[in-house]
Amino acid sequence: MSATGDPEQHASSDVASAPADFASLLQAAFVHHQSGRASEAAALYKRILQHDGHHADAMHFLGVLACDVGDLPAGIDLIEKSLQLYPNAIYYNNLGNMRARGRDLRGAIDAYQHAIALAPDYAEAYSNLGYVQREAGDPMSAIDSCDTAVQLKPSYAEGWVNLGNAFFDLGTDDAALRHYMKALELNPNHAQAHNNVGNILVKYGRPADAEPCYRRALMLQPNVAFLHNNLGSVLRDQGRLDEAIASYRQAVSLDPGYAEANSNLLLLLNTHPRVSQTEQLEEARAFGAHQAAKAGPYEHVRPTAGAARRLRVGFVSGDLHSHPVGFFLESVLRHLDPARLELVAYVSRLREDSLTQRLKSCFTAWYDVSRLDDDACARRIHVDGIDILVDLSGHTNHNRLAVFARKPAPIQATWLGYFATTGIAAIDYVIADRHVLPADEAAHFVETPWRLPHAYLCFTPPDEAIEAGPLPALERGAITFGCFNHLVKLNDAVIALWSRVLHAVPNARLLLKTKQLDDPSVRTATLERFGAHGVAREQLMLEGQSPRAELLASYNRIDIALDPFPYTGGTTSVEALWMGVPVLTRRGDRFLSHVGESILNTVGLSEWIARDDEDYVAKAVYFSASMAQLAGLRATLRDRLAASPLCDAPLFARHLEDAFQNMWALHAAASHDHARDRRSGIADSTSLEDAPDRTGRNFA
Template sequence: MTRPDRTDRQADCSVPADCEGAPIGVPEPASAQSTVAFFHEHVQAALGHHQAGRLAEAQALYREILKAEPEHADALHFLGLLLCDTGERDIGLAMMARSIRLQPNAIYFNNHGNVLGRQGDRASAIECYRQAILLRPDYAEAHNNLGHALCEDGDWTAAMQSCAQALALKPDYPEAWNNLGNALKGSGNWDAAIKSYAKALALNPWYAQAHNNLGNVFEKLNRLEHAIACYRQAIVLEPGVATIRSNLGNVLRDAVLLDEAVECLHKAVECDPAWPEVHSNLLVTLNFLPQCTPQELLDESRRLGARLSAAVTPYRHEPDASARDPNRRLRVGLVSGDFASHPVGYFLEDVLAHLDAARIELIAYPTRTHEDTVTSRLKPYFAAWSGLSTLNDEQAARKIHNDNIDVLVDLSGHTSHNRLALFARKPSPIQVSWLGYFATTGLSAMDYILGDRHVLPDDEREHFIEEPWCLPDSYLCFTPPTQDIPVGPMPVTATGTFTFGCFNHLAKLNESVISLWSRVLHAVPDSRLFLKTKQLGDPDVQRRMLERFVAHGIDAARLALEGASPRAELLASYNRVDIALDPFPYPGGTTTIEALWMGVPVLTRRGDRFLSHVGESILHTAGLEDWIAADSHAYVAKAAAFASVHDRLARLRSQLRPQILASPLCDAPRFANHLEHAFRGMWERYARRAGETTK
């Protein structure tokens, strides 16, 4: 079974067909012509045991056959397949390859492709499927499996062609309809994908993976209630599949059903404790809960870190004589799936432009193939652009190690498209967590977490496995938007109604936030609240949000709810907000700075961990310390006080953009210099320690 890509949680769980439609690991004879020669009593008995799942008995008989006839191709092939299924993959693959050399045939190549695909070697799997099709052009299962592999590789057009060929040969093939749906979904053809999954389910209503993948599309379309229903149905059919429970947990989180989401993700971890992506999903979700303590997050992170580290052997690093050269050019690798129109991309762009290329050589390791206009602007700042999406963790770590990277920077943490498992292998002597996450990774192989004095206060150092390293100002440097959007006047002057607003992800609006914001609305009579975010494009989610405020005595007419917009339109929408309200314990980052850039001050609440200090860090760096509330009581009092002084707010609104642009938040040359000194300091400390250990 394939694993979903954790960053967008939409990856597919379809199972490639094996052995002419049989489940993975169940053998069938190599060819009709060889039946008489191969299917003597022992071969038939071995295959019978294998198909029935009696693997010990099957293995014993395969070995008995091979003892008598070492070059028996079927026995070699199916014993190899069995060993791959039971954990002896290297031996099994060698046996399968040997069987192909002895007797090349389509089924052998198809099975070999399935095993290679399951271990992440998609390129080799694709070649095997193509060899199978060359030998047998009417092999529908091989066409389908090729489509599945091409889909995983992101080649949507070729994947659609392969699945279509499978369906031309076998129209009543639900797996091929499902994989065609995956390819259509990947290409963004949502309506056609829905129809393809519906066709798969019409052929097989008990097809859990098609229900799951249909849920993926509904989630992409922000039809959260439909997605939840699909995932629940898939779980009824296959309750032990971690991928489906993980997808349900993530959409429950997006629908702000946080307690249910955490319960679902805990069950997903129980279903597959060895799968790190679902554990990462759990960790991200726990950060939305105000009742989850820093210690609980640390403990959960340690558990995942221990699992990632237990099965790998870290690389050893010994600096050569050049390491002690203070002017040595450092090779710095950045690992991320977000070199694009994403907060990570927005915070990187200007910084990379001002790093001294004579002292820092940058190498990009994107973990996915998605690119856009931000990607095209980022690429020139890198000496090399080396994608990892087609490499498994071992291969990726080996590549980075062979690239002689001095400092390897993780820009994802436990968020989407992360590759923390490769960091567990320690391919670089110095490894740093920065920018994309807001808590410990839990990895002992991660040396540092990069922040500032606001998010990494001395009395919270025990929250991290990593050693905190503080930059002098902020740990963030924002690249101003390219869109020229003027700051408008305060909307209250035109409408007569004071408007609070928040454009953060809806999952941040937990019950404690709703309660506090309701108190703010009560404290400022006739004010309104404007919420704008992706999830509010779903009418069912809108209804539930209104009900949550009504339960606190807030008339639904005082709320304006809108779904997502393109970035320019989103930024312009701040001209309809007088004061932005920051949620907790998960405050805004990009949204906070965007609000300030649009002249809208943001009220935040002091926190007790890296994540909940982010708003404090931004406001301190922007010179807006007065907008940090010590607690909930102060939050309400400050909101009411600020809302009563329209003239003061109007002056601040007109000054905020130039104030932000002049602050360290947007001073890219200053930040780049600090970042370079941080990497240099880490390297010098490493070289010094390494030198001491060799004395």
């Protein structure tokens, strides 16, 4: 069998010479094995073992076959027994592969090291060792191992790919790219290398250049789900939403359990103006049902009714750094009462900065779960005795919704990082407010709404001391609109409406600033999208990403921020208000499109909420003609925001504490009633779907 640098490798059997009368049977078994005829191969391996129970090759490759068909424990047991009969490098290498497949990384490393001890020039074993060292979070050792592999065998393309991956983990993108290109020089048909070059180009902010890399990989391996997912993401970042949705659907069809592709699909369906709320909810429910089918919930100790105590609250997030989640979380955490709540962090992505260090001080424990599989992560949380587990991601990047499906905590909630239902029935509550989740829209969620008294967001003012400047229109003599949101939010309906605004306001121009516009081809495509509506190129200023201080300073170049739809701004909208820039938003029909309404209502700017497209254009024209009013608002808006509930962290913290304590009290009371009913023989016949409080009860 072929040997590659991937941990799925199988070695060829040129060891432990078989007796002559078994040689032909063994060769026939290998042919069946390589051709995917598992039952025929297994029958021949077993036939040999019936005559010779100590035939090492037959035992070993029967074990490999068992692993290939999904029975890892039995297969690994056979491989280990074959090594007792005949210890050799190839057997140990295969043992490492199978242990790695079962996520026994330490065991895999030990097996590869045994292989290398027996065969110091075994390049494939060094490369495989490097792969698993990466998976174990040790990129420096991975670089050493993979470098040894390519030194031993310079023509080994897979070794160069693994070496590139190790550099990629360290953030050394240029070195990673050089090694991927070396692999493609050796093997132009290496699909993974094409994919990895695409990944580097995405990091460089060049999604249009990454697209042909993913398409080339798909030509070589059309049935690999993650390649379709990666293609979908670069299509999304170019604003090609329908094509992106098709790619995500293809990924899900190839691998229905592929959580990342499912989440990307659901995220994008939420933002598409032609996808109904019903369709989005059905897709989310299907995802939740699939996750529930794979996960058995944990049994939890039932609390004593009415017993008030300090609660252990776990937060699961990959965004505990300079990210919108971190910005909205920081001031709240600092003001939570440690006598009421003990906070535990479960970090799903290792990325740290100065904000991370400040957030860490708010938690009694901080666990990296980025390399734990869903079962191990759920066990960790359950063993920790978490009372309330809070998802801060929803279907955004680095989420662990599959962990929540296992119900590791008795109460689970989703808050802050997402704007629609997760589809996970094991999540009890969605934390919201009356603006983003009115009573008549509760049926959009599988979770029960828990509405906070004011906004569901609390903004942490930025550390950067950037003052709000004078109204730019006073100097220019005309209005400059702006939007700093992700380009995916600028769907065709948004482009059409904003083009109407630019035509309706004399000499108006529009500044767009977002990381996708670092790519020249995306800038060109964006100009063409507006150009199709008659907007001249000189009316548009297109800029890429900047550090936060520079981003905030850029608000001093715009007079009015335009909010996209249905996916409105969140952080960008509050940052605009902080910099004295009012935001024009449009009323929506779901949580996602109500976020702008919640922000403006909380600050007392309800007049900036348009009823529909016509009102949006009319308000843009009216406010643009009122420069004195705009200048006065700009001078007072930061103080107005700071005095509102959006920046009142102590008040918000009390409300959040009360929410968690009241959730626990309801759970304790329900547990008490359930225990009483069981003692009296009363059956629990009411499902969550039938319970009247499941849709619309305001728990605030």
